[in-house]
Amino acid sequence: MTRCRFWRLDRHPEGNTDFARFLSLQEEDCAPLADGEVRIATEWLSMDAGTRMWMSPRTDGYQPPLPLGSKMVGLVLGRVIESADAGYPVGALVRGFGQWADVATVVPALTGLEVVDETVADPRQHFGALGMNAWTAYVGVKEVASVKPGEWLVVSAAAGATGSLACQVGRNLGAKVVGIAGGADKCRYLTEEVGVDMAIDYRNEDVDARLAEVPGGVNAFFDNVGGPILDAVLGNMAHYGRVAVCGMVAGYDTDAPMPGPAKFDQVLMRRLRIEGFFIPDFLHRGAEFMPQLREWLDAGKLAVRFDETAGLENVLTAYERMLTGKNIGKVVVKL
Ligand SMILES: NC(=O)c1ccc[n+]([C@@H]2O[C@H](COP(=O)([O-])OP(=O)(O)OC[C@H]3O[C@@H](n4cnc5c(N)ncnc54)[C@H](OP(=O)(O)O)[C@@H]3O)[C@@H](O)[C@H]2O)c1
Structure with missing residues (x-):
């Protein structure tokens, strides 16, 4: 009988x-x-800020709340050890929504389970440049925010997994990029490794005043945060700008709904378009995104820094690191 440890x-x-x-x-x-x-021996777990919403009792979120007493759900990468689905043979390396567990049991059709490419040298890249955060960055920057070469793109939570990838997707598409993140180390990472044109430390700088330096205003905003940062950007948008609402991590520490922006009137004054998006709606389009992401990865144009913790017993420490902003790049747990 297989034993399973789980959160x-x-x-x-x-x-x-x-x-x-x-x-x-x-x-x-x-x-x-x-x-x-399909049963999977988990090798890596992905820590994702959005899963914090699944722990909340809110029924108006993008996923139904996870019932109390359930195994915590999250993205897993591992090998199939037992299978009742011919599409996922024993031994295959797979990624999808499973559980925070050393042995995850999933129904592939319901969890976006995919057999991944074993020629990728670093398996962590299945949660990095080829993972859901990268798909989110690609869809959000290219399609939702419709970023064009030469435009100015602003990204919030820019030194995290999704944000650092969104900055690089924007740069690769020919945009000029402003990254907003908390602290001098993160801003140094953004300018020296991610390659942004401007980094703003929202903990120590006046975001509004710094954004006023953007020539002609901000054409596109990839927002991971909401709250005061969204307001500061709305007041500095160019006419006909686009806001891709990716996340609202500033509100994930409470079960209360995130209030609307105080500067909502700028949507009319500057003729803005604001659109939310959720990557599970795009899972069927993975094959379309992957060739471009793989090309950028192989060419060194989509670099990911990993913040790695070892051991299932240390998952909560890794999760807290991410939600409290102690991470730079993608937080993963090695089992
Ligand atoms: N729409 C989708 O389908 C989709 C998919 C994936 C991710 N997301 C969203 O993307 C965002 C980032 O998620 P991730 O998993 O990639 O995590 P992450 O960015 O690697 O880590 C979370 C980051 O959020 C920042 N943060 C936390 N509290 C904050 C606050 N009160 N104000 C400003 N920043 C705060 C911290 O950076 P600082 O130190 O810079 O504050 C922290 O590093 C989340 O909002 C998530 O929901 C959305």
Whole structure:
């Protein structure tokens, strides 16, 4: 009988610290596989800020709340060890939505499970330049924000996984890029490694005043944060600018709805377009995004820094690091 260790959601979290008050590490025998299920020995777990919403009791989020007592859900990369679906043979390296567990059991059709390319030298890139954060960056910058060469693109939470990739997608498409992040180290990373044209430290600088330096105004904003940063950008948009609403991490520490921007009137004054998007809606288009992302990765044009923690028992530490901004780049856990 296969044993499985997993993180269980016991209570809805309050805030973004001390997650051990709300989740516990459990162990059980795996149930026999049902028809169509696949069992995966997890090698890597992806820590994603958006999963914080799944822990909340809110019923108006983009996913139904995860019932208390459930295994915590997240993106996993690992090898198939048992399969009741011929499309996912034993031994295949797969990625998809599974559980924060050393052995994940999934229904491929419901979880976006994919057999990934084993020729990729660093498997972490399946959560990096070839992963969901990269797909999000690509869709958000190219399609939702419709960024054109020569335009100015602003990205918030720019030193995180999704943000650092969005900056590079914008740069690769010929835009000039402004990254907003918390702290001098992150701003140095943005200018020296990510290659932005301007970095703004929102913890120590006046974001509004710095954005006023953008010649002609901001044409496109890839927003991961919401709140005061969204307001500062709205007041500095060029006419006919576009805002791609990717995330609202400034509000993920509470169950209350994020209030609208105080400068909402600028949507009319500057004839802006604001559009939210959610990458699971685009999973069927992965084959279309991958060749471009792979080309950029191989050419050194989509670099990802990884913030790595070891051990299933340390998942909550890694998760808290990300939500409290201690990470630079993509947070992963190696099992
Ligand atoms: N729409 C979609 O389909 C989709 C898909 C993937 C991700 N996302 C969104 O992308 C965003 C980033 O997610 P990620 O998984 O890539 O995590 P991440 O950016 O690697 O880590 C989260 C970052 O958020 C920043 N942050 C936390 N609290 C903040 C606050 N109050 N104000 C400003 N910044 C804050 C921190 O950076 P600082 O130190 O710079 O504050 C932290 O490093 C999230 O909003 C997530 O929901 C959306």
